[in-house]
Amino acid sequence: MATLPAHIPVPERVETAPPRVTLRNCFTRPYDHAIAAARTCYAPRLIGPDEITDKQRLTIGAATFYAGHHTVYQHAHFEFGLENVSRQFVWSLLHAHPFYNSEQQSQRYVRLDQPRAYIPPESSVFGPAERRIYERAIVRAWHWYRTLTELLRPDTRAILAEIWHLSSMSHPKRVQKVERQAEKRAIEVARYVLPVATFTTLVHTLSGIVLHRLWRMQAACDTPAEARQVIGQMVDCVRGVDPQFFERFDNPPLDRSALPEWRWRPLHDAEAEQFAHEFDARLEGRVSKLIAFSPQAPAVVAEAFRTVLGQTPRQCSDAEALDRLLNPARNPYRLQTLNVGVHAPAMRALEHAQYTFAKKISHAADSQDQRHRMVPGARPLLTLTDTRTPDFILPGLIRSNPRARECYEQAMAEAWQAKNELLERGVPPEIALYLLPNARAIRLVESGSLLHLMHKWQMRTCFNAQEEIYQASMEELEQVRAVHPELVRYIGPPCHVRAGVATPICTEGSHFCGVKVWLEFPHLTRRI
Numbered sequence: 001m002a003t004l005p006a007h008i009p010v011p012e013r014v015e016t017a018p019p020r021v022t023l024r025n026c027f028t029r030p031y032d033h034a035i036a037a038a039r040t041c042y043a044p045r046l047i048g049p050d051e052i053t054d055k056q057r058l059t060i061g062a063a064t065f066y067a068g069h070h071t072v073y074q075h076a077h078f079e080f081g082l083e084n085v086s087r088q089f090v091w092s093l094l095h096a097h098p099f100y101n102s103e104q105q106s107q108r109y110v111r112l113d114q115p116r117a118y119i120p121p122e123s124s125v126f127g128p129a130e131r132r133i134y135e136r137a138i139v140r141a142w143h144w145y146r147t148l149t150e151l152l153r154p155d156t157r158a159i160l161a162e163i164w165h166l167s168s169m170s171h172p173k174r175v176q177k178v179e180r181q182a183e184k185r186a187i188e189v190a191r192y193v194l195p196v197a198t199f200t201t202l203v204h205t206l207s208g209i210v211l212h213r214l215w216r217m218q219a220a221c222d223t224p225a226e227a228r229q230v231i232g233q234m235v236d237c238v239r240g241v242d243p244q245f246f247e248r249f250d251n252p253p254l255d256r257s258a259l260p261e262w263r264w265r266p267l268h269d270a271e272a273e274q275f276a277h278e279f280d281a282r283l284e285g286r287v288s289k290l291i292a293f294s295p296q297a298p299a300v301v302a303e304a305f306r307t308v309l310g311q312t313p314r315q316c317s318d319a320e321a322l323d324r325l326l327n328p329a330r331n332p333y334r335l336q337t338l339n340v341g342v343h344a345p346a347m348r349a350l351e352h353a354q355y356t357f358a359k360k361i362s363h364a365a366d367s368q369d370q371r372h373r374m375v376p377g378a379r380p381l382l383t384l385t386d387t388r389t390p391d392f393i394l395p396g397l398i399r400s401n402p403r404a405r406e407c408y409e410q411a412m413a414e415a416w417q418a419k420n421e422l423l424e425r426g427v428p429p430e431i432a433l434y435l436l437p438n439a440r441a442i443r444l445v446e447s448g449s450l451l452h453l454m455h456k457w458q459m460r461t462c463f464n465a466q467e468e469i470y471q472a473s474m475e476e477l478e479q480v481r482a483v484h485p486e487l488v489r490y491i492g493p494p495c496h497v498r499a500g501v502a503t504p505i506c507t508e509g510s511h512f513c514g515v516k517v518w519l520e521f522p523h524l525t526r527r528i
Contacts, residue, residue: 014135015116016199019226020083021233023241030076030208031244035060038072061248076208076245078238081201085230086118086223088196088434091367092382093221093231098373099210104202107364107438108188108466111149115142117197118226120431130427137418137435141195144411148190149183151404152397157182159528163514185528188466189395193411196363197434211238212251219256222382222430228253265384272385279443280360288359288446288472290479297353297450298322298486304349319486325349326490328501334490335502341451350451353487357446357476362393364438365468372456375448382436383429385443390416392439395467397528412439454491462493463513463526470526477522496521 027033032049038060039047064072087107095102117138120126126134160166160178206214215235218227238245256262266272283289294300302321306312316324325346328334333344341347361369370377390412398404415437422432448456453476459465460473481488490497494507499518506512517524 012115012139014119014138015114016119017084019085019230019233020081021230021237022081022083023078023234023237024081024203025079026238026241027076027078029242030078030238031057031061031242031248033076034064034072034208034245037075038064038069057244057248061244065249065251070209070212073209073212074207077205078208078211078234079203079205080234080237082204082230083201084118084199085202086197086226086434087200087363087367087438088382088436089118089221089223089226089230090200090202091196091363091370092223093214093218093227094204095367095370096221096379097210098376099206100373101205102202102371105200107191107194107198107200109184111183111187112142112145112191112194112198115139116199117195118199118434119197120225120434125426125428126431130422130425133418133421133425134431134435137415138195138197140414140418141193141411141435141437144193144407144414145187145190147407148193148398148404148411149186151401151407152186152189153182155397155401155404156185156528160185160514163527185397189397192362192364192393192395192398192439193408193415193437195415195435195437196440198438208238208245211235212246212249215246216251216253218253220254220259220261222433224256224430261381261384269386269388273387273389275385276387276391276441276443279358283358283360286475287361287468288357288475290355290476290483291358291445292354292356292447293480293483294352294354297484300352301325301349301450301487304352305346308345308349322486326487328490328497334497337494337507339455341455347451350454351449353450353484354447355450355453355476355480357472358443359446359472360393360441360443361468361472362438363436363440363442365393365466366442366444368466369446369469369472372448372452374452375446375456377444377446379442379444382433382440386419386429386433388416388420391441392437393441393468394439397467408439412437450487457491458494458497461521462495462508463515463517463524464508464511467526467528474522492521493517 029049032052035052035056036047036049039056064070090104094100115138119131119134122128122131157178160181164174164178166175166178211234214231218224218231221227235246239247299318302318305321305325306316309316324330326334333340333347341350366379370379392412394408398408415435419432419435422435423429457473457477460469461477463470465473477488477491495505495518498505498507505518515524
């Protein structure tokens, strides 16, 4: 059985705590509001919650919920504060669907000084010896995080000093700004070694029907035990405000054995290794590869645009329609930072162009990528796709620093070694996989319409975007440009779209990257 070297010191313990859920804001009578909304559908006037009778609560509630007429339960929203929850749980369940809103603590810009992480409760399969292995691995990950931050800071400082023309004559405040940014860029990359068990804090808002669905589907993720705790507390918070919202319905959580994904799981561990090998081969060296698209997209988008305006091809050719729609000098919607595309009748023509990509990025990058909820992805269950050998993403900044790369690869080896040791001891994968690092490779298939991909590409080809998502977005644009050049001519970062058309050119304000991207896009290569 492989073990971590005994000489590795454990200078500190992991700070842990049970998940903490607070209900920050909500409807005071969500169930009666739902029934009132349902009654309004068949009434000659607006029905208020004060008019609802107990008979209506029983009959209308059952008729709507069990028949699948769930929009009435979507009116009530609940704003939760979540603390002491793992990033693995957030990625695997809370952010794995499009119907929510979150503001989450950033690992890119918040330095994590102390090891704080989710530790499963002790049990017959996770006893004191297994907990020591688990905690040791987390403490070691933090050691490498600190080490890499220090190793990378001189590199990030040198790059930023060159970009921002820093010299010995520069104003002290300018020097201080570079120092702050250098550390942020260093921890952005160093965080790749932190385990997905790492605690996070977030404000999470969802509708009543989504909370019902999460309650029902809490086992459909890589963290069913943690999900039971957190979703259970969320439901208890709502019951404290209005017990009827859950107690009126028989909606028990599904047992994991009832979920088809676990009946279809691979028979042998080697299948996951083979899947990873074949998926990577199909990428042909890319981060993201275009695997399907709407062949007639330009003509279809042009026809859809003309339909909105009631014009014929003679009045508005395909080329004219696309230029009116996409050229920011002619279409002021393109200059809006509010992302009003789905509300603009003409812009909805872009929904008819669809593109699908296969991509491979890190757990850290995908946690950010999945926030583009209108570009949904089929993501792996890590418990079904675990590999015995290290399977991780190597950031460019680490690749270019030999000492940092040596430390990084050692951190990866230790993480997989600890995870494998727990599995060999009979610890369930859902526990052992918490030790995987943020660098763990995630392979997914992602699709979206041009309307939503355009917004994503505009945000993520900015130099302030996370490195991997920037690279993926640039590759996606390049491939779409090869098949539909007329559709992406005017797509790029905000500074590219706005140059010569609107001011300010950069919409980032004080966060301007310091590079005049609009002059050379798409030929610039991001350096950090």
